[in-house]
Amino acid sequence: MPVPAPSADARAVVTGASQNIGEALALELASRGHHLIVTARREDVLRTLADRITEKYGVTVEVRPVDLADPSERGKLCDELAVRNISILCANAGTATFGPVASLDPVAEQAQVQLNVLGVHDLALAVVPGMVERKAGGILISGSVAGNSPIPNNATYAATKAFVNTFSESLRGELKHAGVHVTLLAPGPVRETLPDAHEQTLVEKLIPDFLWISTEYTAKLSLDGLERNKMRIVPGVTSKAMSVGAGYAPRAIVTPIIGAVYKKLGGD
Ligand SMILES: NC(=O)c1ccc[n+]([C@@H]2O[C@H](COP(=O)([O-])OP(=O)(O)OC[C@H]3O[C@@H](n4cnc5c(N)ncnc54)[C@H](OP(=O)(O)O)[C@@H]3O)[C@@H](O)[C@H]2O)c1
Numbered sequence: 001m002p003v004p005a006p007s008a009d010a011r012a013v014v015t016g017a018s019q020n021i022g023e024a025l026a027l028e029l030a031s032r033g034h035h036l037i038v039t040a041r042r043e044d045v046l047r048t049l050a051d052r053i054t055e056k057y058g059v060t061v062e063v064r065p066v067d068l069a070d071p072s073e074r075g076k077l078c079d080e081l082a083v084r085n086i087s088i089l090c091a092n093a094g095t096a097t098f099g100p101v102a103s104l105d106p107v108a109e110q111a112q113v114q115l116n117v118l119g120v121h122d123l124a125l126a127v128v129p130g131m132v133e134r135k136a137g138g139i140l141i142s143g144s145v146a147g148n149s150p151i152p153n154n155a156t157y158a159a160t161k162a163f164v165n166t167f168s169e170s171l172r173g174e175l176k177h178a179g180v181h182v183t184l185l186a187p188g189p190v191r192e193t194l195p196d197a198h199e200q201t202l203v204e205k206l207i208p209d210f211l212w213i214s215t216e217y218t219a220k221l222s223l224d225g226l227e228r229n230k231m232r233i234v235p236g237v238t239s240k241a242m243s244v245g246a247g248y249a250p251r252a253i254v255t256p257i258i259g260a261v262y263k264k265l266g267g268d
Contacts (some may be wrong), residue, residue: 002136002181002227003087003088003136003137003138003181003226003227004087004088004134004136004137004138005033006032006033006034006035006059006087007085007087008035009085010034010035010085010086010087011034011035011036011037011062011084011085011086011087012029012034012035012036012037012086012087012088012089012090013036013037013038013039013081013086013088013089013090013123013127014026014029014036014037014038014039014090014092015039015040015068015090015091015092015093015119015123016039016040016092016093016094016142017038017039017040017046017049017092018038018040018041018042018045018046018049019040019045019192020190020191020192020215021092021142021185021187021190021215021218021219022038022040022090022092022093023049023192023215024192024215024216024218024219025090025092025140025219025222025223026038026049026053026061027053027216027219028216028219028220028223029088029090029223030053030056030057030059030061031057032223033057033059034059034087034088035059035060035061036050036053036059036060036061036062037061037062037063037064037081037084037086038050038061038062038063038064039063039064039065039066039068039077039093040065040066040093041065041066041067042065043063043065046063046064046065047063049061050062050063064077064080068093068114068115068118068119068123069111069112069114069115069119070114071114071118074114074118074119074122074123075122077123077126078122078123078125078126079126081123081126081127082126082127082129082130083130084130085130085134086127086130086131086137087136087137087138088137088138088139088140088226089123089124089127089137089138089139089140090140090142091119091120091123091124091139091140091141091142091164092140092141092142092185093115093119093142094115094116094119094120094142094144094160094161095112095115095116095157096112096146096154096157097109097112097154097156097157098153098154098157098262098265098266099153099265099266100152100153100155100266101155101156104156109156112156112157112160113156113160116157116160116161116163116164117160117163117164120141120164120167121163121164121167124139124141124167124171127139128171128175128180131175131178131179131180132175132178132179132180134179135178135179135180136179136180137179137180137181138180138181138182138183138226138227139168139171139180139181139182139183139226140182140183140185140222140223140226141164141167141168141182141183141184141185142164142185142187143161143164143165143168143184143185143186144157144161144165144186144187144188145186145187145188145234145239145242145243145246146158146161147160147161147162147163147164147165147166147186148162148165148186148242148243148246148247149246149251149254149255149258150251150255150258151255151258151259151262152255152256152258152259152262152263153259153262153263153265153266154262154265154266164184165184165186168182168183168184169182169184169231169232172184172229172231176229181226181227181229182229183222183225183226183229183230183231183232183233184231184232184233185218185222185225185232185233185235186232186233186234186239186243187213187218187233187234187235187236187239188211188213188234188235188236188238188239188242189211189212189213189236189238189239190212190213190214190215190218190235190236191212191214191215192214192215192216211236211237211238213235213236213238213239217235218235221233221235222235
């Protein structure tokens with residue numbers, strides 16, 4: 001069975017919906033007629049987005065302000081999703097830090113693991129039983145090409161993305177005959193628009209404009225891929241080149257080179 005068509009009592013959930021890829025996924029799902037639950041921490045931003053989406057596409061948008069790095073807040077959302085008719089889960093929220101782990105704030109590193117790993121795993125575990133029972137559903141997980149190889153100076157992020165990349169592709173294998181689609185989005189650089197030169201972060205300055213892929217294109221490609229139960233969506237040539245490089249080049253040679261590039265992103 002394909003990913004369920006929109007229906008009045010079903011909801012497509014998007015985490016990290018307040019900006020960039022998550023916002024684009026919410027807009028694309030709404031344009032396809034799905035009613036939504038959008039979540040992130042900033043309630044005001046989510047409410048503005050919800051009003052914009054409802055006005056444009058006429059769908060219901062429920063707002064859930066949740067800190068997914070907080071086990072208790074995450075648990076409450078999971079409890080709700082477990083008893084709702086969730087047709088699609090886009091487990092998208094994630095953050096990255098740059099620099100050597102020894103110099104980073106341990107609390108922020110731990111929060112990153114809570115968000116990037118458990119914010120995906122717990123939500124997937126909450127919705128999978130209902131999807132299997134209904135023999136229908138779609139789970140899109142935002143991993144990264146960063147999860148394909150070790151990355152010194154981006155260690156926590158790379159490790160969390162290795163977890164979700166592997167979890168997504170494993171889960172897909174388990175659910176293949178259960179009628180539930182699972183697709184991994186593993187992008188390289190994606191952003192909505194590139195800010196003016198004086199406002200750009202170091203990451204934005206280091207990656208030339210033409211290599212950035214738009215959030216709108218990424219969202220369309222990902223949701224089309226989910227419809228077809230594609231294993232992995234890797235948008236754009238940069239992401240594809242990074243994926244192939246990580247897949248075939250020996251780790252002992254590539255790791256110090258990647259580490260040196262990411263050292264710059266850490267501000268050294
Ligand atoms: N953009 C890229 O180039 C790229 C490349 C590879 C992989 N990815 C992955 O794709 C996903 C989306 O990327 P993005 O660039 O769109 O991310 P982003 O612009 O940094 O946005 C992150 C989203 O997550 C939410 N969020 C952050 N911390 C949270 C928390 N503790 N609890 C709940 N929500 C939280 C943010 O909203 P609030 O601040 O309102 O909470 C925001 O909506 C991430 O998993 C990222 O790792 C992105």
